[in-house]
Amino acid sequence: MIKVFRWLLLPFSLLYQAIVWLRNRLYDKNIFKSYTATIPTLVIGNLAVGGTGKSPMTEYLVRLLKDRYTLATLSRGYGRKTKGYRTVTIDSTAAQVGDEPLQFKRKFPEITVVVSEDRVTGIKKLQDKFDLVILDDAYQHRKLKPGYSILLFDFYSLFKPLLPLPTGDFRDNLSASRRADLLVITKCPEVITEEQKAHIEHILRKYTRSPIFYTGIFYQLPLSITKQPLPDALTDYDILLFCGIANPTPLVQYLLKTGNRVELLQFSDHYNYNDTDFEKIITRYHSITSDKKIIITTEKDIQRIPVHTFETLPLYYIPIHLKTVDQQQHTFDTFIENYLKSVKEY
Template sequence: MIILLRWILLPFTLIYHSIIWLRNLLYDKKILKSKSFKTPIIVIGNLAIGGTGKSPLTEYLIRLLKDKYKIATLSRGYGRKTKGFRYVDLNSTALEVGDEPLQFKSKFPEITVAIQEDRCAGIEQLQDDHEVIILDDAYQHRKLNPGFSILLFDFNSLMKPILTLPTGDFRDVFSSTKRADLIIITKCPEHITSKQKEHIEHLIRKYNTAPIFYTKIAYDTPLDPQGEYLKDKLENKEIVLFCGIANPKPLVEYLINKGNTVKLVKFSDHYNFKTTDFDRIKTEFDALSSSNKIILTTEKDMQRTDTSYFNNYPLYYIPIHLQSADHQQITFDHFIENYISQNLN
């Protein structure tokens, strides 16, 4: 029914596509102005809605660069209830700064994490005190002309018809691929066929000859709110999994493939949990018959979870990271470091 409705909305898709195409054209022709900066600026983004792995890539770049340069991350702070520029600190809440910036600061307290809807204004606040600024989810922010753009595509999004909203899943026209300096295909299957790669590269090479890298999501050992690892293996358990992310399907499949039974409690992306939601999750957990059971969530969702509601409950979150699927990690690192070394003041 939903698929049929989306196709019925095809005329609105054509209107939306035309508006986005015209906006991009005005920026490409410099009728609408973009601002450049001398400080090396790395932008991470995607064209489609839903999770593509921008946060794991941001964290990967932080690990790569934080010991060599004074870096800052700048995000919009999606889901926050505040406005304007703010620094993120360890006492911030997700309602103040957004879940992803809070996650970055919690994992890397030594770096600067900031939020600002207007990315150019945010960069102006940060540039004098930082050597590199990483922008999470700013590919469509055309007021900014970044020094280096990394574009992410979910593997499955390229296996379906490429259409803009509301019929398709793309919030930008596919020709915007041409602005990317590097392209990463994320959430790849364990074994990618030559035919699948040929299909992907045929789509992208119409607009861009930039290097293409293939990655997959790797799941780490679950941690409790105090940072202690799950003591036994994540296998053959009954799990209540609650998620407020765009696409929990890969995580659900990962857990089931390890022999677990999963009860999914799904919320909208960046959802701000209420106490009634926590009560529902605990009720679902109490209803499980097995003694070998846990409550699990994502690292991003944990930033929005009041863990005090789960005292005496086995609550864990599962971190993720990007893993190369084509053994080209060193080559990717070289592109990033080469850009920075050539553009430092």
């Protein structure tokens, strides 16, 4: 029923597409002005709504660069209940700064993490203090002209109708991919056929000749909310998985492949949990009859869970890393390094 209803909204999708196209053209023609930072800026973004792996990409770049550059990350802080420019601390809450920036700060406490819905304001406050800024989810923020853009596409989204909102899932036109310096296909299966690559490149090569990389998700060992590892093998447990992310399918598939029995409680992306939700989760956990059971959530969700909420229950989260599927990690890194080198020489 939902899919049928979305198709009925196709006229609105065409109108939305026209408005987005016009806005981009006004920026392309310099009728709408863009601000250029005085330091290198790495912009990560996507064209579709939902999870394409922007956070793992941001974390990958932080790991790659943090020991050689004084860097900051700048995010909108989606889901926060505050406004304006704000520096994230490890004691911040997701309501104050958003779950993803809080995740960045807690994982990399040595770097500066900032949220600001106005990226230009954020950059102006940062550029005199840092060597570079990594901007998470800023591809459509055209008031800021990026130094280097990395555009992400979910692998499976490119095998579905590529339609704009509200009928489809794309918030920008595919033609916008011509602005990207690198294209990254995320959440790929372990094996990609040549036919699948040809299909993807046939779509994207209509708009850009930028390099295309294929990446997957690497799931790490579960950790408790206090970052203690799971004492036994994950395969020994029945799992209650709850999460508020755009696409939990890859995580569910991973857990099923390990041989677990998985029950899923899915919430909306960046969901703000309340006491009623926690009671529902706990009740569902107790309803599992297995003698060996566990509660699993994502690293993003754990930022929104008060430490005391599940203190008597086995709650764990699974960190994820980005991995290249086509063995081109060094080549990807070289593109980033060459951009930073060229700016420094200039």
